[in-house]
Amino acid sequence: MDSLQTQVLSAIDEERGALVRLADDLRDHPEVGYQEHYAAARLTAFLRERGFQVQFPYGGVDTAFRAQVGADRPTIALIAEYDALPEIGHGCGHNLIAGSAVGAALGAAAVISQLEGSVAVIGTPAEEILYQTPGKVLLLRAGAFSDIDAALEFHPWTATGLLSKDRALVSLNISFHGRPAHAAADPWNGINALDGVLLTFNAINALRQHIKPEARIHGNITHGGEVPNVIHAFAAAQIIVRAEDRRYLFEELLPKVENCARGASIATGAQVEIVRTSEIDSTLNNSVLAGLLEQAARDCGVPFGEPVELGASTDFGNLSRAVPAAGFMVDIGLPPGTPWHSRDVAQAAGGPGGHRAMLDAARIMALAVVELLRRPELVQQAHAAFQSASK
Ligand SMILES: [Zn+2]
Known part of the structure; x- marks a missing residue:
């Protein structure tokens, strides 16, 4: 010293x-x-x-x-x-x-x-x-x-x-836009946005088996519809995706996660909107x-x-x-x-x-x-x- x-x-x-x-x-x-x-x-x-x-x-x-x-x-x-x-x-x-x-x-x-x-x-x-x-x-x-x-x-x-x-991190706001209808009288006229969110979570859970061990995917439903007797016209979730390797995150994992939401959109007919709200580097x-x-x-x-x-x-x-x-x-x-x-x-x-x-x-x-x-x-x-x- x-x-x-x-x-x-x-x-x-x-x-x-x-x-x-x-x-x-x-x-x-x-x-x-x-x-x-x-x-x-x-x-x-x-x-x-x-x-x-x-x-x-x-x-x-x-x-x-x-x-x-x-x-x-x-x-x-x-x-x-x-x-x-x-x-x-x-x-x-x-x-x-x-x-x-x-x-x-x-x-x-x-x-x-x-x-x-x-x-x-x-x-x-x-x-x-x-x-x-x-x-x-x-x-x-x-x-x-x-x-x-x-x-x-x-x-x-x-x-x-x-x-x-x-870990590098990307935060996504994923929202689905459907069409309201009476949930019992004419549900066939509705498009259920909440199903879009639920299928997104299920598709991500199926993806988990195939992601690198150090990756993390976690989220919450921020909007799950209004009332149970109306087909949900709008639903949204916030999903965070992380990995140590930023290249793996951006080039491989993130497109797969976003495709989970796109697949849910095709399955339900609800329009999906994906916004990256935050990008954090390792x-x-x-x-x-x-x-x-x-x-x-x-x-x-x-x-x-x-x-x-x-x-x-x-x-x-x-x-x-x-x-x-x-x-x-x-x-x-x-x-x-x-x-x-x-x-x-x-x-x-x-x-x-x-x-x-x-x-x-x-x-x-x-x-x-x-x-x-x-x-x-x-x-x-x-x-x-x-x-x-x-x-
Ligand atoms: Zn701290």
Whole structure:
């Protein structure tokens, strides 16, 4: 540990109490995607008080923000999330993601005058709403990351290691348009849209035997007709299709799933309409950035274990396909196998295990940022790795 690194870690240590209070405050005020007004205001006020230049709202998204210190490029982004789940609150621990990004930024800010470039906390709302349009996708469309050279993000988990094996995802709205008739007097004059939805689910269930084991297909009926004595003129479902390999997802699996709905349309005579509401990419962890995080984790005394196979999906994947990016998890003290998106997680996200993970993650990211900004060739190497991985 050299003197710059020591300064960084002691700056985070000095703010430890404030960071824990910040994360706990967010946990105690859970807000769902795009409603994170309290969290975004609290985070931006915290960073403004500490000398960061704040843009809020940011990228045309009401609850997004950007808070920056330093000058010019390279600019390293620390990604904050802070949306919660309906009913459960912070059952994904995003309050800790926000706290770690802020903590890492404070560490880097303490030595920024001795470095080249700048560090930005980017507050990205609505990560949980993957079946609509999540925050990072909106921000990417708005060009909010166009001047970012590298991005880092921590996510709480039941293990410590680099993020691996998440899934690309496509969300479909499938609706059927039939024709109403009396369900008993003249059903032969009707076309049943609900049968279109039911046959779609049954066809997908038949398809399951023939999909790759890592693929996932799941959905719900969003509209199942109005009353039982009228043939249903309209019915709709929401179906999510996921796979680790985006090419398999888009080129093989998705056409088959969509054909299930088209077949149901032929069988029933109901017109089908298929709309892709969301496309989430799998994460491309940048090898250079991942190496820096790994080294920083060792330096902080919390070495990474095996890469963490997430299985789920995140809009961080979309970000990772736009700029060099790396994500990692730190264990919040829950036994492996604890259900995620649960009240257990929400509790741990406000307890000692969550606080420890958040502060460790802040230290790890701060040390990685300092390496990037004092050795600009690393930023170039990360960019080169990004280019070759994107081919
Ligand atoms: Zn999450």
